[in-house]
Amino acid sequence: MEQEFHRIKRLPPYVFAEVNAMKARARAAGEDIIDLGMGNPDQPTPQHIVDKLAEAAANPRAHGYSTSKGIPGLRKALCGYYERRFNVTLDPETEVIATLGSKEGLANLAQAITSPGDIIMSPNPSYPIHAFGFIIAGGSVRSIPAAPDEDFLRALDRGVRHSVPKPVAVIVNFPSNPTAMVADLAFYKEIVDFCRQHEIYVLSDIAYCEIYFDGNPPPSILQIPGAKDVAVEFSSMSKSYNMAGWRVGFAAGNRRLISALARVKSYVDYGAFTPIQVAASAALNGPQDCVEQIRNTYKERRDVLIEGLHQMGWMVPPPPASMFAWAPIPPAFQHLGSVEFAKLLMREANVAVAPGLGFGEQGDSHVRIGLVENKHRIRQALRNIKGFFQNYDQVLANSEEHRLKANEWWVK
Template identity: 75%
Template structure:
């Protein structure tokens, strides 16, 4: 009985553990660490949503078991959101199921549709549940390029031709965690045509649908005619309404896949606490000005951080969506890899970031920086990073010197 269980053996060591341990040690020593590692929204849930929760919880009838697939009003509200936002009509009874966050929905759909030996196509790097949900279910994962372009489409085509058995599904996630890539509706049209031709399911993670900074909102793959024949899409209320701890999400789309997920969930849970579902309904049906305010907040943080990092000598891309900056490790530190660089940044700059290798081996040249601290704390992080990069930490860093006064006005 000394061997590990089969499914546990398939999981690698948790790569964030080293950085988390170092962060905990620093805090135990009373060091002030600016945590830009976890994508955990810091803003409060809008008051009208909280008020609806409080109102609902006063009714003792809501304390009983709920509905695993989601209460009818919530499923109707999600269908209403899709029609308003994407012009997509959904049947709340057969094409919508409420989940305990998008992560649970993805993991349970993996249990429903995959068997040992099945192959799933997953971008690398990508959010860990995209691959490990299927690995836990016993399937095998084949990596794809992570950019929504012809290279990804060609890789899917090659995988179908050269994988035995033929792949079951392909996962896409745009706006992407961690890379912040956005996909166009033209890409989705080609993806749907390819997957219909090869009889591949598309599992789309659209958790960051409302976190975009340009003029054009990110599309849903379900906007493409015929997409519902092969597609299920996952969304989450965590970022859109600052409700991460509430654990409220959805899966919508293909009736066969929704039915499979619903059946598995019926054996595993009774759904979210009913007052949470009632409050989530109020969020979807109520005023949406708080969503625009959330978007403005993250854009301000993005601009401050990107500008400040560039002035400190670390040139990072400015994301057009998501709540993350996917930052290439500065050249003179690249040989360290993302875990050691993250630990060094924590030790020297007192700033925590997520090592890119935690999202797949092709992420080891990057770190993910989350926009989850206020502007004052971001400026504090920038001062620490500036001192680290322009200090004697491995060689000269190109870029202009950055004064504290410049950071204050960055």
């Protein structure tokens, strides 16, 4: 009975677990850790959304089972959002489904469409569920570059020509988690044309499409003519409305994929609590100034963070979108890799970041820094990091001594 379960064997140790355990120990010891690691919004959900939740929850008739595909009002609200934001028309009955966040939707769609040994193409680095949702479902992953450029398109072509069997789907995620890169409609057109030609599905994740900073709203792949022939798109209320814990997301687009997802979900869940869905409908249909305020808050934090890092010589590219900065490890610490650098940053500067290795081996030269603390705390983090950098020779010596002590048991 000691044999490990088949699907669990396919999952590597969770890279973030070691850093999270170190963070918990430090906090238990009374240390003030500034947590810029997890992408968990720290701002409150807008009050009118909370009020609608309370109003709906006060109705006893709302306390029964909901519907796994989402209440009609919520699906219609998402269609209204797509019409306003992207000029895309969707059928609320056949082209939209509510999910328990975009993560659940991606994972259950993987279960719906994946046969053992099927190949999907996923960017590396990328959000873990993009690849591991399919690995859990019994598929295999072929990694492709993460940037929306010619290298991505060439890798897509190689994947089709050299994979046996032919890939089932390709994943695109822009604005990207973790890299914060954005794509334009010209890139999406290339993807749609290629995938229609080769009969490959496109799974697009736009969870961060409302968190952008350069004045150009990120587009939807569904804006491309013919995209609904091959593409389904996942979105979320988590970041746009500070509703991460509410677990409300959507899939929209290709009818066959939406139907497959709906069929799986009908067996495994009854949908989110109805009052949550009612409140989510109110968020999409109601005033959108709260979304702009959330966006502006992240932009202000981004500017403080990037300016401070640049002043100390850590030349991190300013993210054009998302709630993260994708930071190359400074040259003096590159030999450590992202996990050891993240641990060092926490131990010496009391700042937690996400190791890039957790998003794929191609991310190991970076760490992800979340814009999830207020400007005062970000400035404190910058002061701590600056002190750490100013003493990096001694820090590296101490780090090596710490590593040797941690491994002493090997020679006893």
